[in-house]
Amino acid sequence: MPPTESDEVGPGGVGGRPPSEKTDTTPDAPAPKGEGVSTEKGAPTEKGKTAAPLPKGDAPGIRFEKVVKRFGHNVVLRELDFTVAPGERVTLIGPSGSGKTTILRLLMTLEKLDEGLIWIGDETLWHMERGGKRVPANQKHLHEMRKQVGMVFQQFNLFPNMNVLRNLTEGPVRVLGVSKDEAVERARDLLDLVGLGDKIDAHPSQLSGGQQQRVAIARALAMQPRVLLLDEVTSALDPELVVGVQDLLRDIARQSDLTLLCVTHEMTFAKDISDRVLMFDGGQIVEEGPPDRIFGEPSEQRTRDFLQAVLAS
Numbered sequence: 001m002p003p004t005e006s007d008e009v010g011p012g013g014v015g016g017r018p019p020s021e022k023t024d025t026t027p028d029a030p031a032p033k034g035e036g037v038s039t040e041k042g043a044p045t046e047k048g049k050t051a052a053p054l055p056k057g058d059a060p061g062i063r064f065e066k067v068v069k070r071f072g073h074n075v076v077l078r079e080l081d082f083t084v085a086p087g088e089r090v091t092l093i094g095p096s097g098s099g100k101t102t103i104l105r106l107l108m109t110l111e112k113l114d115e116g117l118i119w120i121g122d123e124t125l126w127h128m129e130r131g132g133k134r135v136p137a138n139q140k141h142l143h144e145m146r147k148q149v150g151m152v153f154q155q156f157n158l159f160p161n162m163n164v165l166r167n168l169t170e171g172p173v174r175v176l177g178v179s180k181d182e183a184v185e186r187a188r189d190l191l192d193l194v195g196l197g198d199k200i201d202a203h204p205s206q207l208s209g210g211q212q213q214r215v216a217i218a219r220a221l222a223m224q225p226r227v228l229l230l231d232e233v234t235s236a237l238d239p240e241l242v243v244g245v246q247d248l249l250r251d252i253a254r255q256s257d258l259t260l261l262c263v264t265h266e267m268t269f270a271k272d273i274s275d276r277v278l279m280f281d282g283g284q285i286v287e288e289g290p291p292d293r294i295f296g297e298p299s300e301q302r303t304r305d306f307l308q309a310v311l312a313s
C-alpha cells in the first residue's frame with residue numbers, strides 16, 4: 001500500500017504508528033553549526049553565534065530516470081527524466097495538476113513509484129540490490145533512504161496535539177535515535193534560528209500561520225536532511241508574512257549545503273533561492289535554465305503562457 005496523506009504528519013503525530021511511516025523528514029549525517037541566518041525581523045544573527053545545526057557537506061544529488069506515476073488511468077508523470085546536482089537548488093514551476101507535488105511526494109515515499117528509477121546520490125530510492133539484481137526496496141531500505149529527505153508542506157502539517165518543542169524532538173528521538181537532551185538542545189537552537197525561541201511551549205493552534213511555517217521549517221531541519229523539499233511553502237500565508245518566511249528559507253538555503261527542490265509560483269523567491277528553474281507540464285520538463293532566463297526570456301510558448309497566467313493571478 002502506498003503511504004497516504006495522513007502519513008505525512010497530522011493528527012496523532014508520530015506517536016500512534018511506526019516512526020518510519022510518520023515523520024516527513026530525516027537524515028543521518030552530523031550537522032555542523034549554522035552561521036547567522038536571518039531572524040523573524042530579517043536581521044542576521046551574529047556570525048557563528050547561533051549553534052543551529054544547519055546541514056552541511058555531502059549533500060546527494062537527485063535523478064529521476066524514466067519515472068512514471070499514475071493515479072488510476074491518469075498518467076501524471078510520463079517517463080520523466082531530470083537531475084539535480086549535489087547541493088544544487090532547483091525550482092519547479094508549472095500549471096496546477098501538472099505533478100509538481102507528486103514529484104516531491106515520490107521523493108518522500110509518500111507516493112509509490114510505478115515505473116522508472118529515482119536516485120538519491122548513488123543509490124536508488126525505490127529499489128535495492130540483491131544478489132546483483134535490482135529488486136523493489138523493502139521497508140528498511142526505504143526508511144534509510146528517506147532519512148536523507150525533509151519536506152516543508154504548504155499547510156505546515158505540524159502535530160496539533162504536541163507543543164512546539166515536541167514537534168521538533170519527536171522525530172529525532174523516535175526516528176533518528178537521538179538522545180532526548182540532544183534533541184532538546186537542537187530544537188532550542190533551531191527555534192532561535194527561525195526567530196521563535198519564545199514559543200517553545202506553545203501549541204500550533206496558538207501560533208500564526210507564519211510562525212507555524214517557521215516551526216515546520218525548524219522541524220524539517222531537526223531531522224538533519226541532506227535534501228530539502230519545499231512545496232508552495234508560503235502560499236497559505238497572509239501576504240504580510242510571506243517575505244519573512246521566504247527570507248528565512250533563502251538564508252538557510254545559502255548557508256547550508258542542502259540539495260533543494262522547491263515548488264513555488266513566486267518568481268522573486270524562485271530567483272532568490274534557485275540556481276535553475278524547471279518548467280514542467282504534461283508530466284515532462286518543457287524547458288529549463290537559470291531563473292533570470294526562464295522568467296525573463298523563456299524560449300517555449302508554453303512557459304510564456306504559464307508565466308503570463310501567474311502574473312495575471
Ligand SMILES: Nc1ncnc2c1ncn2[C@@H]1O[C@H](COP(=O)(O)OP(=O)(O)OP(=O)(O)O)[C@@H](O)[C@H]1O
Pocket residue numbers: 071074076094095096097098099100101102103
Ligand atoms: N492521491 C491522489 N489520487 C488521485 N489522483 C491524484 C492524487 N494525488 C494527485 N493526483 C492527481 O495527480 C495530478 C498531479 O497532482 P499534483 O498534486 O502533483 O499537481 P501539482 O502540480 O502539485 O498541482 P498544484 O499546482 O495545484 O499544487 C492531478 O491530476 C491530481 O488530481
Ligand SMILES: [Mg+2]
Pocket residue numbers: 100101102231
Ligand atoms: Mg502541488
